[in-house]
Amino acid sequence: MLHSVAPHGGLAAFVLAMAAMSLLVGVRHTPGVKIFTEGEIATQDVMATQDMLVEDRNSTLERIHRIAENQPPIFDLTADAATRLATRVEAVFVVLNNATMDSMEDARWQAAELLNRELSRASFHLLRDVELQQVIRNDVQPWLAVRLNEGVVLDARMLERFRGGILVRNAALGAEMLRADLSSLRDVATLARELEQYLRRDLNKSLRVRSAISELLEPLITPSLVINPEATRDRIDTVMQSLEPVYYHIRKGEMVVRQGQRVGPQEQLKLQALYAQVPETFDPLRPLGVFVVSMLFAGGMIVSPKGRFFRPVTNRDALLMTGLVVLFAGGTKLLAAIETPLSERLDFLSSDLLVLMAPLAGAGGVMALYFSAASCVSASILLAFLCTQMAGAGLELFCFYFLGSISATLLIKHTETRTEVLRSVLPLTGLLLLAWFGIHLLKYQAAAGIWTALGLVVAHGFLALLCVLALGPIAEMLLGYTSRFRLLEQMSLEQPLLQELMVTSPGTYHHSLIVGNMVEAAARATGANPLLAKVAALYHDVGKIKNPHYFIENQMGCRNKHDKLAPSMSALILVSHVKKGVELARKHNISPEIIDILQQHHGTSLIRFFYVKAQEQAEARGGEPVSEADYRYPGPKPQTKEAGLVLLADAIEASSRTLVDPTPGRIKAHVDQIIRAIFTDGQLDDSELTLKDLTQASACFVRILNGIFHTRIEYPEARKEGTKACQTAGQPPSQAANPPGGHPAGRTAPRADAEREAILPEPFNGPLQ
DSSP states (O other), X not given: OOOOOSOHHHHHHHHHHHHHHHHHHTBOOOOOOOOOOTTOBOSSOEEOSSOEEEEOHHHHHHHHHHHHHHSOOEEEEOSOHHHHHHHHHHHHHHHHHHOOSTTHHHHHHHHHHHHTSOOOHHHHHHHTOHHHHHHIIIIIHHHHHHHHHHOEESOGGGGGGOTTOEEEEETTTTEEEEEOOGGGOEEHHHHHHHHHHIIIIISOOOHHHHHHHHHHHGGGOOOSEEEOHHHHHHHHHHHHXXXXXXXXXXXXXXXXXXXXXXXXXHHXXXXXXXXHHOOOSBOSSHHHHHHHHHHHHHHHHHSOOOSSSXXXXXXXXXXXXXXXXXXXXXXXXXXXXXXXXXXXXXXXOOTTOGGGGSOHHHHHHHHHHHSOHHHHHHHHHHHHHHHHHHHTOOHHHHHHHHHHHHHHHHXXXXXXSHHHHHHTHHHHHHHHHHHHHHHHHHTOOOSTTHHHHHHHHHHHHHHHHHHHHHHHHHHHHHHOOOOHHHHHHHHSTTOHHHHHHHHHOHHHHHHHHHHHHHHHHHHHHHTSOHHHHHHHHHHXXXXXXXXXXXXXXXXXXXXXXXXXXXXHHHHHHHHHHHHHHHHHHHHTTOOHHHHHHHHHTTTTOBOHHHHHHHHHHHHHHTOOOOOGGGGBXXXXXXXXXXXXXXXXXXXXXXXXXXXXXXXXXXXXXXHHHHHHHHHHTTTTTTSOOOHHHHHHHHHHHHHHHHHHTOOOOOOHHHHHHHXXXXXXXXXXXXXXXXXXXXXXXXXXXXXXTSSSSOOSSSOOXXXXX
């Protein structure tokens, strides 16, 4: 089940404060970086303010040149080298075959033009042979075509500089292949030698024929594997563009240059990079992110299930959180802003140390006084996140702030007096030191500044204590909070309202003391607030101060004034004591929580005695039926466990005085009967009390009542003195024993405020399950 926050005023103030603090996070407080040039002596320490990468241009250029040198060149494998050779050979054959006896010399020179080389007369005449031409076409040219298609370069010596191999690109097939072993590649000269061996060994040709074929083909052999400079250059450019630059990795807090150090080229490069990376005065995007995350953290406090460790956030809770956010987040921002100029003047103060002194544990202690446990955890996360962002720090500082706040919450939650709060400073400081030590191990740094950090952590603990002692009373005064310390002050017998109750209504005062003891024991057993319940029980009947003698516990066995009043008037007097009690409590500045319980301690229960009496009178007169609503308390019904327990204890203690011979068995049956009746009447529907709580409360009530009604010896002198007292008041002993109205006196005399008069709607027997 979800519970919304109270009035929009507190929530609106909280949201506005969160927005303002988020904007403050975006304000940059880090000054610019001082630049020193190469060869200059640094006059101060320069520390990196953020993690960043700085490009090393020289190393990057060296890497680019190295990659460019090792990049394999691209060679195009042409498929038309063999085709061109065959075409030129056929052109030579046409010239040879068309030559006549008269034009032999002209034909030889025409062939030389085609070959770009002189053809000897002997070779000219041999190549005119048709069979030799067929051998060239059918055997030699296919053999050359195979070698040319495998790849032939112009000169193998040019490959020596390509140690990484070459990239062979076949444009016809659209494929590329890296050839790392270049020793197997042929050049034109190597192919000519292999041709000579092929003619001699495989074709078994004579020297004259081999010479003629060589004169014909060698001039026509062209490289089929040719380097492509443009493609190679484009490929190198592409690779160079895809290369990542070489960076220096600078960590936040790293000392770039120390005072007195001579600045080198690398230090100058880092300083220039830091200077260039200094952000603007305001970051427009960061506040939005901080606000969104902060509101999500705040949702854990605003929206929570209702229960023992949870309670809905009220309007004043939102206002208190607003003040804590502004005070502690703003204070952390101030410390972060003055940290850098102070560190420049104070040698022992280094970066990110002064913010350790921000007393966020004090906020946890203040929240522990007034918030539920779950709300304290959620609020601690929120404040730790905001203060960490204000300091511009990381996870380590967040953990330190959060652990400090939670430690203070746990310690303050268990304190009962302000003296115990003072004593909690030592364990709190110890926990803060332990938290800092663990976080320091996570992010180990040199021992420099460790004593300064320890001193600031100790200062954090003492400042946190001062915040709790100072802000607690302010919150109580301005927002009406009730701390345990204020409850203890209100429980003091020196309180004017309790003194007036004791003097004017001693019976009511005694009744309140007993109810207080009953409620305190039941509250401890059921998980309610025992101190709040006990103090509320002491004040729950202060309204009877106005008309004390209309309540039988203050009549001291004398005449009951209600015997002369109409039932409706008697009921009106009884109901009025709740309203008058609220007015008196407010006049004496009693805590709002106590006033709420005072207003709810009767719920809407029925004043049954006077209701039945009014019905009897109406029937006797033959009048209209009596409205039950006129004889009920206005309410509201108890809204908390504490209010429900006060209602139960009040009714049980009052009605228990009507018991005759109150043995333990009768007391238990009576307590169970009263609780069942109140439960059946629906008075506990809104009080958060479960059946298990009622069983535990019943056991506590029975134990305390057994202690009150233990067996005593009745002395004769006491009976005589009681009889004389009533005769002195103007009543005969018979009336003292049986006063008007038919109620016996003494312990069995009923109260006229319906707390001791027929509380049950109908008789009920049996134990409470």
